[in-house]
Amino acid sequence: MTRTGIRLHAPAPGWSIPADVVVVGSGVAGLTAALRCEAAGLDTVVVTKARLDDGSTRWAQGGIAAALGEGDTPEQHLDDTLVAGAGLCDEEAVRILVTEGPDAVRRLIDTGARFDEAAGGGLELTREGGHHRRRIAHAGGDATGAEISRALVAAVRAAGRDERGALSGKGGGGRRAGAGGERGALSHKGGGGRRAGIRTIENALVLDLLTDADGRTAGVTLHVMGEGRHDGVGAVHAPAVVLATGGMGQVFSATTNPAVSTGDGVALALRAGAEVSDLEFVQFHPTVLFLGPDAEGQQPLVSEAVRGEGAHLVDADGVRFMQGQHELAELAPRDIVAKGIMRRMREQGAEHMYLDARHFGAAMWEHRFPTILAACRAHGIDPVTEPVPVAPAAHYASGGVRTDSHGRTTVPGLYACGEVACTGVHGANRLASNSLLEGLVYAERIAADIAANRTGNGPHARVPEPVERPGGPAHPLLAPEARLTIQRIMTRGAGVLRSADSLARAADRLEQLHADALDALAENGKTAEPGVDAWEATNLLCVARVLVAAARLREETRGCHWREDRPDRDDTAWRRHIVVSLNPDRTLAVRTTDTADFPPTLPQDPGASDRARAGGTTVPLQEQ
Structure with missing residues (x-):
């Protein structure tokens, strides 16, 4: 550290x-x-x-996944998770998830959560993208x-x-x-x-x-x-x-x-x-209600469970374009469905595709998807009688x-x-x-x-004494209006479709925002007034810089990272993780792990010797 x-x-x-x-x-x-x-x-x-x-x-609309149904097993859940993770899941972490998951859900029920039940008793389970079994518990x-x-x-x-x-x-x-x-x-x-x-x-x-x-x-x-x-x-x-x-x-x-x-x-x-x-790896949910090309902010989600119950993705001519692209068609993992939608949109010059679930009928929409039905109708769309316009959005x-x-x-x-x-x-x-x-x-x-690992027995047995703040200037703050600028830079340069050129432009513009704030503080001690909007904008710039640095470095397409200039998955060079930290001079330290194994963290006791820093390759980068 x-x-x-x-x-x-x-x-x-x-x-x-x-x-x-x-x-x-x-x-x-x-x-x-x-x-x-x-x-x-x-x-x-x-x-x-x-x-x-x-x-x-x-x-969250869809539900919570766990091997709770008859014939389902944690091993099957593990297999589906590893496939969706495109070669970069840590298998030990996934095994913990799927084996401890069922009992964790049962404890959640004991805490008071009420999930929908089947007519014959027991949890009513459904399917979503990437799952080969019905293992999604849902409520309301x-x-x-x-x-x-x-x-x-x-x-x-x-x-x-x-x-x-x-x-x-x-x-x-x-x-x-x-x-x-x-x-x-x-x-x-x-x-x-x-x-x-x-x-x-x-x-x-x-x-x-x-x-x-x-x-x-x-x-x-x-x-x-x-x-x-x-x-x-x-x-x-x-x-x-x-x-x-x-x-x-x-x-x-x-x-x-x-x-x-x-x-x-x-x-x-x-x-x-x-x-x-x-x-x-930012997942763009494939089916978000399309509210227009200039829509910004939080957008209504159309849950994957709608496709799990049999809705079809179609283009303006009613063609089911996901058929033949994956064995699960509309229920393929999210990255594959999002890419399928984007490809069809580009082929046809369209701003969105459609989700067609008219065959559900009014009763099913009202019983199974009341929240989505209300959101659609609030925006002038009735999924009972017309297909729903959808497009991918950050999720x-x-x-x-x-x-x-x-x-x-x-x-x-x-x-x-x-x-x-x-x-x-x-x-x-x-x-x-x-x-x-x-x-x-x-x-x-x-x-x-x-x-x-708690030390001592009494209340607050080991509340440490914080170190006094250093006397130097703190990290400069961005003006609140920079938030919108950052969002547009990221959408254009590091959204669903990325390339070396788009990412380089995004990095340059983000770096200019960063440099301008540093220069203003260094030259005249000025920074934006401290406040929630300024702190949020500053945090957004921090994570945007790291995201773009990692996306530029990963020269392949894998999972939800789609590089147009590197359309293929490259396991030889890139079946590994990118790790980023912040240097004291505010530059980014970027390295890759040597393998796909998820590296250990540092020992919690600085004097311990049973864990060590993961090895890896340090990647020389300019400040990004």
Whole structure:
């Protein structure tokens, strides 16, 4: 691990609270980690950017994949996942997912999640792209994420008290959080024993990781929004931090991700000295409701489950163009379907294709896909009577902060799970409905590791002392309007279709934004005013630079990385991972692994010798 010394330009924390663990994010991964940590007796704080139920999880329509059906096995699930991952999955990580997954889903049901049941009893399972069996459990027809979020939020709220806590401020008197501030206190459970409750800090943007003198995690700084001021910055001091911040879809103009998905966790990890891997593999969901060529922001998703139930992809003439391209036709893995749609669009000069499910009839649409039906009708399209216009849009980051099988990153005490992490499960392309399962399984593994490695017995037994901030200038901030510029650069240069030329243009324009901000700070000490919009834009630029650097380096087409100038998969040269970190001078350090095996992370104890840094080839690059 290299200490970068880089931090966002922000006011010094004006308040702080101690904890055993702080979880950043409130999707399936974050809330599962928090519940398991609390159950192990750890004083747990959840920090979330919006409300507890406003993360990406609630937008998940299709379902959660696990070998729960008759005749299905974890081995079959493993095979489908490896095929979808196009040669870059870490088999050990996938095996953990598929073997621990069924019981993790059962524990989710025990927590209160209610999945749709078949008429004869038991879970009603469906198919999605890349799956050879019906193994997708769903809820509310097409509202699985909303149901999982509801159950987990209820469990988290039950694990704490719904009251405001005082935050310790500088100079004695306590300072209370404003709207969406600290919630909860220690809660007492039955039997006379005492369990640490879960405190939640809502409407709070995490800023940077705190570390102690030995480079171990010491907590996070964060900004609580809604106080009507720019300096609502505080800190949670804890020896363990779990990043579960979700994705970075807002780096593109059109995405299925909510507005809060600005890559904050990946950017924080890079500034802290952590490594990220496989960031070039951004999955573009093939069937997103087409709202026009200039549509920007979050776009409505048309779940893969619609195709799983028999919908057909057709062009304007009604031709099923996916037939003959793959044995599963419309149910091929997402990267193959997205490429099939893009090829047909280019052949015909069309802006979109169509998803035809008129044969479902009104009753099936209303029962099985009520959310999608309502979204389509809200935009003037009735899928009961007409085909739905669809086109690919940014959906899911298969790469992220590099972790091992326990969710540990290359920074001691910093963990990551869910979309922000790169566990090795997804490889070059995520299998449909594996994301919710990965969040569940790896969140549980993280909580077990934190509990097993806790030092001492009392509350906050080892809350480390953070190192004081260096005296030099912090990382310059971009003006909020740069967000739109970054999104358009990325969409044009690093979207579904990429080439050496398009990526070089994107890199040059991103580098100019980066250089201009650095120059302004160096020459006259000026930077954008600290605030949520500026911090988000700065985070987006950070992850965009890394994504483009990795995409330029990978000179092949594999999974959801499609290079027009390198249309073939090259296992000899590129069946390996690209790993990126941030140097103290803010340049990117890029290297490749020697093999497709997912490399280990650094030892969590800097003096330990049982784990070592992965070998690999360092790739000389100019600042990108």
